[in-house]
Amino acid sequence: MTSVPKRWPRLQEVRRRDGIFNVEALRADFPILRRQVHGKPLVYLDNAATAQKPQTVIDTLSRYYEQENANIHRGVHYLSERATEEYEAARKTIQHFLNAADASEIIFVRGATEGINLVAQTYGRANVGRGDEVLISAMEHHSNIVPWQILCEEKGAKLRVIPINDSGELIWEEFEKLLGSRTKIVAVTHVSNALGTINPVRRIVQQAHRANVPVLVDGAQSVPHLEVDVQALDCDFFVFSGHKLYGPTGIGILYGKSALLDAMPPYQGGGDMISSVTFEKTIYNKLPYKFEAGTPHIAGGIGLGCAIGYLNGVGFESVERHEHGLLEYATQAVTEIPGLRVVGTAAEKAGVLSFVMEGIHPHDIGTILDQQGIAIRTGHHCAQPVMQRFGIPATARASFALYNTREEVDALVSGLRKVREVFA
Amino acid sequence: MADLRDLYQEVILEHSKAPRNYRELPNANQKAEGYNPLCGDHFTVYLEVEGESIRDISFQGSGCAISKASASMMTQSLKGKTRAEAEKLFEQFHKLVTSGPNGNSGELGKLAVFSGVSEFPVRVKCATLAWHALHAALQGKQQPVSTE
Numbered sequence: 001m002t003s004v005p006k007r008w009p010r011l012q013e014v015r016r017r018d019g020i021f022n023v024e025a026l027r028a029d030f031p032i033l034r035r036q037v038h039g040k041p042l043v044y045l046d047n048a049a050t051a052q053k054p055q056t057v058i059d060t061l062s063r064y065y066e067q068e069n070a071n072i073h074r075g076v077h078y079l080s081e082r083a084t085e086e087y088e089a090a091r092k093t094i095q096h097f098l099n100a101a102d103a104s105e106i107i108f109v110r111g112a113t114e115g116i117n118l119v120a121q122t123y124g125r126a127n128v129g130r131g132d133e134v135l136i137s138a139m140e141h142h143s144n145i146v147p148w149q150i151l152c153e154e155k156g157a158k159l160r161v162i163p164i165n166d167s168g169e170l171i172w173e174e175f176e177k178l179l180g181s182r183t184k185i186v187a188v189t190h191v192s193n194a195l196g197t198i199n200p201v202r203r204i205v206q207q208a209h210r211a212n213v214p215v216l217v218d219g220a221q222s223v224p225h226l227e228v229d230v231q232a233l234d235c236d237f238f239v240f241s242g243h244k245l246y247g248p249t250g251i252g253i254l255y256g257k258s259a260l261l262d263a264m265p266p267y268q269g270g271g272d273m274i275s276s277v278t279f280e281k282t283i284y285n286k287l288p289y290k291f292e293a294g295t296p297h298i299a300g301g302i303g304l305g306c307a308i309g310y311l312n313g314v315g316f317e318s319v320e321r322h323e324h325g326l327l328e329y330a331t332q333a334v335t336e337i338p339g340l341r342v343v344g345t346a347a348e349k350a351g352v353l354s355f356v357m358e359g360i361h362p363h364d365i366g367t368i369l370d371q372q373g374i375a376i377r378t379g380h381h382c383a384q385p386v387m388q389r390f391g392i393p394a395t396a397r398a399s400f401a402l403y404n405t406r407e408e409v410d411a412l413v414s415g416l417r418k419v420r421e422v423f424a
Numbered sequence: 425m426a427d428l429r430d431l432y433q434e435v436i437l438e439h440s441k442a443p444r445n446y447r448e449l450p451n452a453n454q455k456a457e458g459y460n461p462l463c464g465d466h467f468t469v470y471l472e473v474e475g476e477s478i479r480d481i482s483f484q485g486s487g488c489a490i491s492k493a494s495a496s497m498m499t500q501s502l503k504g505k506t507r508a509e510a511e512k513l514f515e516q517f518h519k520l521v522t523s524g525p526n527g528n529s530g531e532l533g534k535l536a537v538f539s540g541v542s543e544f545p546v547r548v549k550c551a552t553l554a555w556h557a558l559h560a561a562l563q564g565k566q567q568p569v570s571t572e
Contacts, residue, residue, distance in 0.1 A: 359441070360489075361487065361488035362463075362488075363463045363490075363547075363550065364432075364488050364489045364490070367428075367431070367546075368428060371428050378463065379463045379464065380463075380464050387464065393463075393464040393465070393466070393486055393487075394463055394464045422428060422432050422437075423437065423489075
């Protein structure tokens with residue numbers, strides 16, 4: 001038994017010869033999609049917050065606790081060896097998923113947030129000083145703003161922000177202007193969680209590297225939708241969360257180039273991150289363990305490996321095509337609703353449809369849709385500066401996953417018509 | 425299933441579209457802000473208090489239909505009331521929106537239309553936001569109050 005099953009019987013049905021997968025067959029892999037909410041079939045369109053889990057991930061978690069639970073990297077007994085093997089196999093799966101050069105560049109963390117905090121507190125504290133600058137964009141999630149603010153405050157450094165245009169795209173010329181000799185790191189999101197914008201991260205990395213500035217890419221919203229190759233992007237750090245990728249909560253990944261990781265001080269001290277300890281001196285463990293203090297979320301890591309295995313089985317190409325089609329279909333469909341305005345109209349978008357309705361607060365939209373079994377997110381999406389940029393307090397956001405259908409988009413549209421009726 | 429019309433009653437929708445006492449109060453001697461960081465709702469409640477009596481009350485800000493209508497109807501109910509009466513009304517209103525109608529709901533008058541909120545627990549904060557700000561203003565608190 002391995003943590004990443006090689007085959008799913010249903011995938012034969014899911015993948016059709018024309019490359020477009022059979023979404024109905026795929027939905028059967030996600031047990032929660034069979035349930036009802038408020039007496040209506042669940043229409044789950046809050047995938048940018050967290051994605052649902054396929055049966056194989058759920059089974060992997062129970063199987064781990066039922067059959068294999070033991071601590072890793074320390075026991076000589078059978079179960080500890082099994083658990084270690086599974087956990088390290090998951091790391092390899094994730095390495096291949098990101099196309100990292102080496103498995104030691106894959107560090108298990110709690111999520112994208114912890115990954116960014118780790119880099120800010122280690123690379124940042126070692127390399128950012130008084131008068132230096134950290135460059136982020138105006139469309140960052142709070143998790144890619146606040147860790148840098150904390151660092152800048154401590155070091156007397158300055159947080160600079162690349163502005164965005166009315167479509168929600170980075171203004172390239174401003175980026176070029178802001179990138180200067182004082183810039184010590186650039187931290188940008190790959191895909192905006194509030195707007196859906198896909199940022200040109202490869203170009204950003206090229207430009208930053210010309211100025212010898214490393215780049216951290218927040219991939220929380222990109223890995224579920226786009227095939228990521230960290231070597232092709234040439235980014236120095238890349239973070240993502242497992243739970244948005246059909247895996248468990250509480251597990252995520254920091255990828256870093258080994259030369260940078262090697263030179264960085266450790267993040268947290270404790271067990272597993274050391275190779276020897278005396279009261280006089282501690283020698284830190286090699287990568288990736290140097291950054292993995294304490295017993296990790298073992299089941300979570302194995303579950304994430306399983307989720308990626310599942311995704312690989314479906315095939316990224318068909319995922320991208322399916323989701324892109326859904327987003328276009330949904331964007332077209334909602335524009336027919338009177339008084340509705342889409343927020344975030346970048347040329348390159350993935351996964352997210354944010355909108356406002358004239359005279360109706362997003363919170364009220366959310367409640368009325370919920371009564372029809374439709375789950376969307378309403379609010380500022382942990383991106384308050386984005387809301388300020390567009391002069392709105394909040395948006396309603398529908399976000400898509402590989403199991404969503406055009407029928408569900410139709411349900412959303414009729415739900416929004418009901419919203420208009422209530423407020424007529 | 426809770427009925428949407430229990431929550432979005434006509435009176436509530438009407439107040440949310442045309443809120444009463446929606447202005448800054450020139451003679452205010454007490455004011456407080458209420459903020460719900462979860463959804464970004466933000467209101468300021470202005471009070472003109474003379475002795476124990478609320479001579480005038482108004483509000484401004486932005487929020488969902490429930491929070492706005494609640495703020496609007498709160499200002500209507502409290503004009504001319506004493507501090508003690510206002511605090512008591514808040515207590516009764518809070519009970520109404522958290523556990524539904526009860527024996528004392530009669531004293532709430534028009535505010536009873538908010539009883540449907542009790543079927544929608546995540547919206548309780550919306551309905552009570554302006555009231556929390558009122559409470560803070562009556563206590564003379566300077567810091568904005570948060571629902572979190």
